[in-house]
Amino acid sequence: MKIKAGIIGGAGYTGGELIRLLIHHPFVTISFIHSRSNAGKPVTDVHADLVGDIDLRFTGEISQDIDVLFLCLGHGESTKFLKETPIDASVKIIDLANDFRLRKDSSQPDINRNFVYGLPELNREAIRKAQNIANPGCFATTIQLGLLPLAKTGVLKEIYTTGITGSTGAGQKLAATSHFSWRANNIQAYKTLTHQHLGEIGESLDQLQPGTEIDLSFVPWRGDFTRGIFISSTITTDLSLEELYFLFEDFYNGHPFTVVSRTPIFLKQIVNTNKAVIQLEKVGTKLVVHSAADNLLKGACGQAVQNMNLVFGLDERAGLNLKPAAF
Amino acid sequence: MKIKAGIIGGAGYTGGELIRLLIHHPFVTISFIHSRSNAGKPVTDVHADLVGDIDLRFTGEISQDIDVLFLCLGHGESTKFLKETPIDASVKIIDLANDFRLRKDSSQPDINRNFVYGLPELNREAIRKAQNIANPGCFATTIQLGLLPLAKTGVLKEIYTTGITGSTGAGQKLAATSHFSWRANNIQAYKTLTHQHLGEIGESLDQLQPGTEIDLSFVPWRGDFTRGIFISSTITTDLSLEELYFLFEDFYNGHPFTVVSRTPIFLKQIVNTNKAVIQLEKVGTKLVVHSAADNLLKGACGQAVQNMNLVFGLDERAGLNLKPAAF
Amino acid sequence: MKIKAGIIGGAGYTGGELIRLLIHHPFVTISFIHSRSNAGKPVTDVHADLVGDIDLRFTGEISQDIDVLFLCLGHGESTKFLKETPIDASVKIIDLANDFRLRKDSSQPDINRNFVYGLPELNREAIRKAQNIANPGCFATTIQLGLLPLAKTGVLKEIYTTGITGSTGAGQKLAATSHFSWRANNIQAYKTLTHQHLGEIGESLDQLQPGTEIDLSFVPWRGDFTRGIFISSTITTDLSLEELYFLFEDFYNGHPFTVVSRTPIFLKQIVNTNKAVIQLEKVGTKLVVHSAADNLLKGACGQAVQNMNLVFGLDERAGLNLKPAAF
Amino acid sequence: MKIKAGIIGGAGYTGGELIRLLIHHPFVTISFIHSRSNAGKPVTDVHADLVGDIDLRFTGEISQDIDVLFLCLGHGESTKFLKETPIDASVKIIDLANDFRLRKDSSQPDINRNFVYGLPELNREAIRKAQNIANPGCFATTIQLGLLPLAKTGVLKEIYTTGITGSTGAGQKLAATSHFSWRANNIQAYKTLTHQHLGEIGESLDQLQPGTEIDLSFVPWRGDFTRGIFISSTITTDLSLEELYFLFEDFYNGHPFTVVSRTPIFLKQIVNTNKAVIQLEKVGTKLVVHSAADNLLKGACGQAVQNMNLVFGLDERAGLNLKPAAF
Known part of the structure; x- marks a missing residue:
């Protein structure tokens, strides 16, 4: 049946x-x-x-x-x-x-x-x-997957996130910013610090790390490709890269579509799949979490x-x- | 003044x-x-x-x-x-x-x-x-520049032309075929054998080679780039490649924007310039003339x-x- | 098992x-x-x-x-x-x-x-x-699918074909013509009239239409996309568009991956699928057959x-x- | 002469x-x-x-x-x-x-x-x-132009910057990350927090705002276009958007190639020019400065x-x- x-x-x-x-x-x-x-x-x-x-x-x-x-x-x-x-x-x-x-x-x-x-x-x-x-929303999914293990550990406070999205995120409606002649080879920020997905991201972070005022500054960009979202989020933490990777691998253990990678990730790894990929990099006290997902699929x-x-x-x-x- | x-x-x-x-x-x-x-x-x-x-x-x-x-x-x-x-x-x-x-x-x-x-x-x-x-029109310009010396020599009869154009050729009006999500990484034929520039091309060929019924089959394609036109026209002729190059070089001698090239041409040679480039290739009795120009400039x-x-x-x-x- | x-x-x-x-x-x-x-x-x-x-x-x-x-x-x-x-x-x-x-x-x-x-x-x-x-080869597959029903009917004689291919057709070897800075937004002809797939195409046409000297002039282009081949082939025939569509639909009846379309086809219809799509257009005695397939899949x-x-x-x-x- | x-x-x-x-x-x-x-x-x-x-x-x-x-x-x-x-x-x-x-x-x-x-x-x-x-370097130029007026005012402390660059920034050497099949429609971070231009940026900021430990976290991305750099830098400041625009306009007054824009900027505004464009956005205490320049020209x-x-x-x-x- x-x-x-x-x-x-x-x-x-x-x-x-x-x-x-x-x-x-x-x-x-x-x-x-x-x-x-x-x-x-x-x-x-x-x-x-x-x-x-x-x-x-x-x-x-x-x-x-x-x-x-x-x-x-x-x-x-x-x-x-x-x-x-x-x-x-x-x-x-x-x-x-x-x-x-x-x-x-x-x-x-x-x-x-x-x-x-x-x-x-x-x-x-x-x-x-x-x-x-x-x-969930596409940006919301991709950003959250990069942050949830950190929230569960309780280390989030200030987050600085930049994300880029493909044109299909804006739907099939005709618009000046979806005109090929404009969008090809172009980049533009939009809804700076005010993207509508901030609400759902905030609630998820609060679910795992309640009681903290978490401040997420998110700058979304329009990209010159059709599918996919790539995110880099920067936070400050004293945890080591190895501890952080352990947290992420543990958190996503058993979740078949979210892959924690120890080699550099890139957008096309996940295009036309339901997967999300996540990579961590750390210099001094700054941690950068990269995450990517297909906005029409996992997103x-x-x-x-x-x-x-x-x-x-x-x-x-x-x-x-x-x-x-x-x- | x-x-x-x-x-x-x-x-x-x-x-x-x-x-x-x-x-x-x-x-x-x-x-x-x-x-x-x-x-x-x-x-x-x-x-x-x-x-x-x-x-x-x-x-x-x-x-x-x-x-x-x-x-x-x-x-x-x-x-x-x-x-x-x-x-x-x-x-x-x-x-x-x-x-x-x-x-x-x-x-x-x-x-x-x-x-x-x-x-x-x-x-x-x-x-x-x-x-x-x-x-002149943009396709008309780029196609003609590849054919005029041949018309002057009187050798045109059947011409098979394929051309590809950037999205700016279609103007800034919003349209399904100019939507980035559709056009990126895409190719499509349109106005097959019926493009509106055939009339002006025909008159120019007739001006140089009067009295011949010249049959031009032109298949235009929409390309996934913004600027430029690339054309390949095939005809049958007994003239040698060397003779043909001589005809083209002679015809365009003194014309500063049309360059006859003996090395392989490509679209981006002329993007954002007023130049047109032309290249000839011959195998057996078939001559292929490639020509390229920026549709918004020379076109x-x-x-x-x-x-x-x-x-x-x-x-x-x-x-x-x-x-x-x-x- | x-x-x-x-x-x-x-x-x-x-x-x-x-x-x-x-x-x-x-x-x-x-x-x-x-x-x-x-x-x-x-x-x-x-x-x-x-x-x-x-x-x-x-x-x-x-x-x-x-x-x-x-x-x-x-x-x-x-x-x-x-x-x-x-x-x-x-x-x-x-x-x-x-x-x-x-x-x-x-x-x-x-x-x-x-x-x-x-x-x-x-x-x-x-x-x-x-x-x-x-x-079969990728260009060979896409071109043949556009011609086989015509060969079976015995109407082929002179064929003028232009095709464009994505960069994956050239493999992963690094080369000047696969450098992103060169290939993005670019078009170039290569192997004009001498492409190595002409041999296998010729044998297949001969298999269905033996005894005819069929002359195929093929101009391949490098396209600025990664996947797919788009072909337009022009021939002369007195058959009507309706007769031709019938021949094609009959020929591919029962073949699950080759689709004859009566609406305009485009490259991205078949990208990441094993399908080929074919469309016919006729003006006067000229027939243009468009065909498209993914070079890495059906190709x-x-x-x-x-x-x-x-x-x-x-x-x-x-x-x-x-x-x-x-x- | x-x-x-x-x-x-x-x-x-x-x-x-x-x-x-x-x-x-x-x-x-x-x-x-x-x-x-x-x-x-x-x-x-x-x-x-x-x-x-x-x-x-x-x-x-x-x-x-x-x-x-x-x-x-x-x-x-x-x-x-x-x-x-x-x-x-x-x-x-x-x-x-x-x-x-x-x-x-x-x-x-x-x-x-x-x-x-x-x-x-x-x-x-x-x-x-x-x-x-x-x-100066290309990233260094584009990032600095977005920060210099802030340094002169003495308000810089923590800066979070994401930037994206075209492929020509990596030169003409063949490389896996410049292969068209890889780079088309792709995004990847590289040299996260360790880009070699951080040194010259730091010295310029120090020249205008000496005596402050300024912390710049910079995440560079490879983009799928050939020319241009787009930057978004986020800082915390109590200055109003109007005060900030005044500072920027005053700073660049008389500098012919750096344009402060009160409407949304985008990468292609400056491609193939020697101009840089800058736009400011403010929500709460967070200021985002967008800046863009052609890496081969102003960069x-x-x-x-x-x-x-x-x-x-x-x-x-x-x-x-x-x-x-x-x-």
Whole structure:
């Protein structure tokens, strides 16, 4: 018996990536792919790379005969959707937007559901028991994976983080900053010190290192590539590099998708995979943690499938043994 | 006394590139930069790379106190503009759109002007005497430069041409095929065998090799870079490579911007310059002519300035000694 | 019982890509990965994207306890290897170099094996019965897939082909034309009309359309991307576009990896997949066939696995349901 | 009377870029371009983009009939060169390597010359009187320009800097990290907290803010583009954004190539120009300074020419009115 999955918002970037994963998932069948604006069109009209792989059409209808519903909508749209659309209580929901990630948003009036923050490296046991998942943000995932073992050790205080993201992080909407002629060979900072993922990162750090005022200065950059996030975070600590590596290796032991590396990491190690890689470097009292993940996979749809696997009691890795793009 | 230049459509890609050239041209001063939608704004709001170089603002007014007017409008817009806007007969006009390139369009009812097709390597003497210039298209320029010496020799019959163009050729309008996430690392054919530049190319070949039905099959590709056009044209001929090189070198002798190369050419040789490079290769009876030019310079604004120089009796190279980007 | 595979030349680009495929293949286990220069090192030292996925080390030894041996060596090296290294007659061999592709090379003195040219869309039945496979070249695969239905119909005579390839086609050797500073945003022709794949293409066309002198003028270009090949071939034919589409759809019916598309194709449709896509366009008597494939997958390792599947009687698609990179 | 310039190390990236600038400089003539390994070859054999622009050949000889000598050698090579090669005392020397940048290196035994650190925004008056210039490093220039006004105000203490550089910063030597297949679409940190430019940055900050222990944590990244450096530096300060902008604008008033911007800056604003752009952002007590410059121009050869202009009493901008690449 396969898990029956529905997808809401199937025409966007995360919708498409989720389809790419689910059509080859051994224990899932896609029941419907919903898209208001593309209802009736073949899925391959929008996701042309799936030509030959899928015959489904987008639908404007929602069936309740499903086990799990993925919400691939814009931020704020999930709340609206769930308020307007009755979904059977038995259907599990995995939301890829930021609507339910913060504690204050995890159970909302008019939505009879509690959401668990779906970062398996932080909350795996809670996810296994959850009915509804708030899937973390892409920057949030990549930054947190570089910081969680430090928070657990209680050494965080001031953190200085720079991150760079590929263009798919901004979605498929046309925009001046996504115009090829502008973005090719270009770099720009944006949302300096004010990125919307700071909230969820802060709550996770507080969960592991409660009672400390942790100050995270995050400068995000737009990069001239399509997939992936690369992060360097700098903190001050007296722990030795060897002690730090031990902490990280211990923390991620048993987590199949987060790899602690003692050799220099780079972005393309993880592109088109659900993996995150982490590397540590230390000079004097300064520790730099580098981390990298694919914003559409470990940073979005791959993690959503990982969460689905956990929620349904499957092997965490099912359907996620992806061939890296490598180049 | 400097030449006073006005620019219509100064907020687009060709408008911006023309400004970049004219602000450093030793014999030109920019009188005004017209943009209906940006009137009142600093030019650097749109062309941010000119920050520190120019203090002008876009204007919605047109002054007649100019010597030359550049039309940097969309195709078809130049005709409309000239019909609606009285321009003093003494003002020379250089049109960068395709409105006046074909013989049948070169003198139109309601527009009291005759346009000369502004390809200096073909029409330099006529350009020197011209009052109005129809500046060639970017693909048209790069393809023609690879074929003109062959037409003059009368050997053209069937031509098979493939060309690839940078994204700036499509202008700054947002479009699915200019979205960075789509275009990066991508290639696609478009307007196969039907590109709008075929008409002007055909007329130029006919000018040098009249009376022959020349059949040009042209497949244009979208490339994943911003600037430049690379062309390979294949024909059948019994002429030897040495004879062919002699024909090309002879034809372009004295033309400062078209360089015949006996070593392998490549696109970045000419990026950010007004140069075109040409290379020949021959195996059996098949000749392949490679040619390359920057679509915004030799393929548009650089050639427009070259034409202006000729029209005003200046050194053809004035203001066009550009540092190549090289990388 | 899994198929036991050995890999010779596992440190190169095709070696790495083959490992990426085989580690997730449901019916294969990798027995050893041979690399003379890297013997003893972890595979992830060279293929860093496999970190967390594989614990094997390169070996300098060759075990005979295998079912299939993949040769991922430089061109000419496979012959040398097989002459110097006794391999049990029972072991099937799949050679990814060009050593055995041509009829004259398919059975060589001192090598007691006959090689079948491994293009499934042309030779599927012969491959199923073969003991040894000569895996086609990347350009050869992508060009042939665009031409085979035309050869079968007997309409080929003069073909004008331009193709562009990603940098991985040139392997991991350092070279001036693979230096990032040179290749980024660049295009260059190379091996004009003399590419080494012309031989195998010619033999395949002759197999389907014997007795015709077919003249293929092929201009290959270096592209500024890492993966993929895009081809446009132009021929003259009186067949209508509808007739042509019917021929292509009929020819590829039942071949799971070659997709005939009636909408515009583009390179990234197939990047990181084993698929090829084909599109036809016709104006007057000129037909242009566009085709695209990933040079490392359908153009090399994916096709090698497809051939292995056929040779061992497996589903042709086993282990090849790859998630497209898409972006 | 033109300034006669000699170039040592003319076949490298900085050598080539210097030639690109000097051939169009109104007051300079190139006397010779020295390259040991390329002596006798046309300059265009190595710098193919200069085809049609220059007829010179590399030489193995050094003439003393020059006014200025540019050293474009690898780090450490300039010292060796000057010790081995007698250069007339009257010849001014501009060294682009890091041999003479630090105070302790600025006058060395066996080299009868004192070098002034050639950052015009810091040392313009000293440069005007100098005989020998130590041209700053590319990262050093871009980082310093973002920090100098803060040092002058005395507010620096802890600085957290991340920077990204194009591939040309690593020179033309072939290397695994400059292989296109690796570097395209990739990001990697390198020399974390240990970059060799920290020394010269530290001395400049100390010059303006003496007596403070300033702690600069710098994480450099390799970027997937060819030209340019983008920097974000974070510090803590109580000064308001308006006060800070005033300090920066005041500091750079009269410096033609450093532009303080109140709108978001981006890398391509300055590519192929000698300009640097700076932008400030403030949230709470955290100030982020973004700065960008072209590593080969303001970060190397453009600044070398700017220094030459100052040394010879010319307009600082002579020969440096470059057309931005823009795209």
